[in-house]
Amino acid sequence: MRYVSTRGTAPALGFEDVLLTGLARDGGLYVPESWPSFGPEEIRALAGLTYAEAAVRVMRPFVGEALDEADLRAIVEAAYAGFAHAAVAPLKQLDARVWLMELFHGPTLAFKDFALQVVGRLFDHVLKKRGQRVTIVGATSGDTGSAAIEACRGRKRIEIFILYPEGRVSEVQRRQMTTVTDKNVHNIAVQGTFDDCQDLVKAMFNDTAFRDEISMSAVNSINWARVMVQVAYYFVAGAALGAPDRKIAFSVPSGNFGNVFAGYGAMKMGLPVAKLIVGTNRNDILTRYFETGVMTMAEVHPTHSPSMDIQVSSNFERLLFELYGRDGAALAAAMSSFRETGKLDPGKARWDAARADFDAARFDDAGTLAEVARLYRETGELIDPHSAIGVAAARAKLDGIGDTRVPVVALGTAHPAKFPDATEKATGVRPDLPARLGDLMTRKERMSVLSNDLAQVQDFVRRHAPATENA
Numbered sequence: 001m002r003y004v005s006t007r008g009t010a011p012a013l014g015f016e017d018v019l020l021t022g023l024a025r026d027g028g029l030y031v032p033e034s035w036p037s038f039g040p041e042e043i044r045a046l047a048g049l050t051y052a053e054a055a056v057r058v059m060r061p062f063v064g065e066a067l068d069e070a071d072l073r074a075i076v077e078a079a080y081a082g083f084a085h086a087a088v089a090p091l092k093q094l095d096a097r098v099w100l101m102e103l104f105h106g107p108t109l110a111f112k113d114f115a116l117q118v119v120g121r122l123f124d125h126v127l128k129k130r131g132q133r134v135t136i137v138g139a140t141s142g143d144t145g146s147a148a149i150e151a152c153r154g155r156k157r158i159e160i161f162i163l164y165p166e167g168r169v170s171e172v173q174r175r176q177m178t179t180v181t182d183k184n185v186h187n188i189a190v191q192g193t194f195d196d197c198q199d200l201v202k203a204m205f206n207d208t209a210f211r212d213e214i215s216m217s218a219v220n221s222i223n224w225a226r227v228m229v230q231v232a233y234y235f236v237a238g239a240a241l242g243a244p245d246r247k248i249a250f251s252v253p254s255g256n257f258g259n260v261f262a263g264y265g266a267m268k269m270g271l272p273v274a275k276l277i278v279g280t281n282r283n284d285i286l287t288r289y290f291e292t293g294v295m296t297m298a299e300v301h302p303t304h305s306p307s308m309d310i311q312v313s314s315n316f317e318r319l320l321f322e323l324y325g326r327d328g329a330a331l332a333a334a335m336s337s338f339r340e341t342g343k344l345d346p347g348k349a350r351w352d353a354a355r356a357d358f359d360a361a362r363f364d365d366a367g368t369l370a371e372v373a374r375l376y377r378e379t380g381e382l383i384d385p386h387s388a389i390g391v392a393a394a395r396a397k398l399d400g401i402g403d404t405r406v407p408v409v410a411l412g413t414a415h416p417a418k419f420p421d422a423t424e425k426a427t428g429v430r431p432d433l434p435a436r437l438g439d440l441m442t443r444k445e446r447m448s449v450l451s452n453d454l455a456q457v458q459d460f461v462r463r464h465a466p467a468t469e470n471a
């Protein structure tokens, strides 16, 4: 399997290089040269397998020759062995048509563990084979950082720097990052928003000399391998609920568009997906695009679902690449004009194509808490504000799916204990932190506060990244 950049000029790469490279050198994102295809028999055969085995089958074509199947299986089994639920991604029926897929039983209580527990191990495997080390620099709105740190802590070949917006992540999220004591972990609290953090990381990537100097790499959702790993649970849920003989819809609380893009990938690979419903909070550039056909940048507002407080969803470029007929040059021009003007109008034909596959709904904080409260009242389920946006969007867009036989799987992206204040505000019940997180709330924290300034952040990374010894 080869991978090409969405902006058309960076060289095509194999899986190992795509894993280690993150952002393409032309500023684009890597996508598979073509989507592998799963026939009805292959999809049917996924039902009843262990989660890890199904995931190996889904990932296999993307990895190609880079890893042999036994190594891939060992990595995937180790990644999910630490999850606290035997089903790894259990499905719970909430009402006649809406299901919740709980993706929060990993070590940091958010769905990002699914990808990062695998990706950390993939990095280790490939770096060891090549005798290399890397400096991972990532931006987080909260959950990526803790999941990435958990996946990379103590790994000898990896130095990891995580930028998060100071004061804009929940206390549990912050502590999951700042209480890690491994020497290869560096937390940077940036005085700015998540988009500022993401821009800093992008700017460091685009500084090719700096990037080479520190052997920079990324585990943000721009990293293709994360999307690839996430494709698996769409297949697993689909097969469990009757695919390929029944269509399935998914409702995904979205920020950077990485999770729902994995659902789009599953659809491209042959899973019969009736609709992908995008749920957003008031930071709703995605919902506005699906409603109006035009993308316009706006300010970021803090909400009860901070992991979705994003305006420029980096993975949306992967969908645009498909909508632009995989024309990298045309997309590169569109993206640079978007950066300059804050506005992108891809045109009616592309909007129609997007709406054939996607629908979208937005919920403000009041709507989010109302859904947390409703679900608790009607079913006894305590859910977090992100997951609530997924469930609320599923319910709001049921009619748009048409066929009433189609179930909607809402993705439960975080454990309620990760956002206890919002959940308590909605229900009066404070969710308990699972015992395995132990003394998180009392451990000593460690972070560096830096201003939203590229030179200052680069200098910090340079001073703390050990000399790279790549030969």
Ligand SMILES: *Cc1c(COP(=O)(O)O)cnc(C)c1O
Pocket: 110, 111, 112, 143, 144, 221, 253, 254, 255, 256, 257, 258, 259, 260, 307, 308, 386, 387, 413, 414
């Ligand atoms: C990251 C995150 C999201 C958004 O996922 P994207 O892949 O960025 O769209 C939603 N909910 C939670 C809890 C998250 O951590």
